[in-house]
Amino acid sequence: MIQSPPTRFEALVLPHLDAAYTLARYLMRDTHDAEDATQEAMLKALRNVDQCRGDDARPWLLAIVRNTCHTHLRRRGAGRGDVSFDEDLHTAEDDARRPDTALIRAADAEAVRRALDALPLGFREVVVLRELQGLSYREIAEIAEVPVGTVMSRLARARDRLEQLLGRMRGKEGWG
Amino acid sequence: MNCDDVRTRLDARLDGELAAGEIEAVDAHMEHCADCKALQERRIALHDALVREMPRFAAPDALRQELVRSAREAPKAHERATRRMSSGWGLALAASLAIVAVGSWQLATTRANGEMLTQTLLESHVRSLIGEHLTDVVSSDLHTVKPWFNGQLDFSPPVYDFAGRGYPLLGGRLEYVGERKVAALVYGRRKHVINVFLWPADAGMPQGPPAATRHGYHLLHWNGPDFTYWVVSDLGTAELQEFAGLLKDADLAAAAPPTSQ
Numbered sequence: 001m002i003q004s005p006p007t008r009f010e011a012l013v014l015p016h017l018d019a020a021y022t023l024a025r026y027l028m029r030d031t032h033d034a035e036d037a038t039q040e041a042m043l044k045a046l047r048n049v050d051q052c053r054g055d056d057a058r059p060w061l062l063a064i065v066r067n068t069c070h071t072h073l074r075r076r077g078a079g080r081g082d083v084s085f086d087e088d089l090h091t092a093e094d095d096a097r098r099p100d101t102a103l104i105r106a107a108d109a110e111a112v113r114r115a116l117d118a119l120p121l122g123f124r125e126v127v128v129l130r131e132l133q134g135l136s137y138r139e140i141a142e143i144a145e146v147p148v149g150t151v152m153s154r155l156a157r158a159r160d161r162l163e164q165l166l167g168r169m170r171g172k173e174g175w176g
Numbered sequence: 177m178n179c180d181d182v183r184t185r186l187d188a189r190l191d192g193e194l195a196a197g198e199i200e201a202v203d204a205h206m207e208h209c210a211d212c213k214a215l216q217e218r219r220i221a222l223h224d225a226l227v228r229e230m231p232r233f234a235a236p237d238a239l240r241q242e243l244v245r246s247a248r249e250a251p252k253a254h255e256r257a258t259r260r261m262s263s264g265w266g267l268a269l270a271a272s273l274a275i276v277a278v279g280s281w282q283l284a285t286t287r288a289n290g291e292m293l294t295q296t297l298l299e300s301h302v303r304s305l306i307g308e309h310l311t312d313v314v315s316s317d318l319h320t321v322k323p324w325f326n327g328q329l330d331f332s333p334p335v336y337d338f339a340g341r342g343y344p345l346l347g348g349r350l351e352y353v354g355e356r357k358v359a360a361l362v363y364g365r366r367k368h369v370i371n372v373f374l375w376p377a378d379a380g381m382p383q384g385p386p387a388a389t390r391h392g393y394h395l396l397h398w399n400g401p402d403f404t405y406w407v408v409s410d411l412g413t414a415e416l417q418e419f420a421g422l423l424k425d426a427d428l429a430a431a432a433p434p435t436s437q
Binding site for chain 2: 010014018020033034035040042047098099101104105106107109111128130136137153155159162166
């Protein structure tokens with residue numbers, strides 16, 4: 001018997017709702033905005049569930065979530081520099097001082113959250129997709145719509161920045 | 177391999193993404209380069225910290241339930257839409273749903289068959305919300321929006337500003353339902369968009385059900401003294417009903433002679 005689309009949606013897509021919402025939380029940086037974006041993305045996924053190939057809907061769903069978040073952020077105004085960023089510009093400061101390995105390792109949740117929030121969107125999304133969702137470079141490349149080589153360089157730069165942010169912090173006043 | 181070569185490959189090496197032929201060279205370099213070794217250790221420390229401290233979030237229960245409901249409604253909505261394509265209100269509903277992003281309506285009618293049509297219309301509904309063509313006239317001033325329709329339509333649509341009630345006017349645009357030009361007024365509610373479609377009540381247009389839900393979008397429909405209304409939004413039904421009530425009250429107030437009661 002052929003599964004009707006909603007059954008397929010419930011079986012294949014809905015189990016990844018938390019992953020979708022988690023990605024939206026990291027990209028939108030706001031609970032309310034994340035809920036709105038997740039709802040819109042899930043409804044899009046419901047309507048287009050036929051286009052989801054294979055048995056693992058997660059990368060496909062996360063791509064929809066990611067695009068929806070970008071649309072929301074762009075609509076809100078790219079003037080904040082959330083969406084577009086100059087990769088060269090964002091690496092200029094990274095070589096300044098060598099961060100402290102022990103400090104990085106000991107980072108607490110609050111420090112990690114602030115460091116991630118400080119990352120430009122293009123860096124933040126590759127970190128979340130890799131470290132939290134455990135996706136392959138190829139899957140991330142498809143979701144972020146960039147070549148695999150760009151995923152690799154963005155990840156490297158994002159991690160350089162995180163190390164700078166975490167490895168230089170001295171309590172709460174270590175910023176800046 | 178020199179340090180630069182290794183640094184551009186280190187992340188791929190740690191992520192298990194490096195080509196097999198290069199792994200050995202990277203690892204060999206680590207043996208005798210303290211700087212690269214230190215970088216590798218920072219990367220491992222960072223990975224440990226991230227995996228340990230990055231929370232995963234649980235989606236709100238209400239959202240999950242809403243999605244289950246939408247998923248179960250979808251096949252029924254699809255059947256109904258297919259069955260009603262031959263009758264009048266199916267077309268009216270389809271047209272309203274689409275907010276008739278003009279071209280896609282033409283496309284939709286020519287492709288008039290079941291799933292494709294439903295899919296296309298719902299898709300263009302969402303597109304009009306996130307796309308650029310939400311409004312032809314962008315203004316929260318009803319004295320800007322209302323005159324804009326002069327010469328565009330053979331009727332003057334009532335335009336209200338409910339900003340004080342939390343439903344600010346965002347603008348308006350022209351739409352087509354079939355061959356008929358109609359008014360589309362856009363109101364906001366927090367970050368939600370409400371589209372109000374209206375045309376003269378005596379225009380001889382098909383009628384529809386008073387309330388419907390399609391894929392999580394809610395539609396309300398009624399006939400006022402002078403105009404036929406369709407209201408479409410992803411807003412919850414309670415708030416959408418409240419908004420519809422504001423429109424009905426405002427129409428009644430406008431129609432009543434100032435001296436009566």
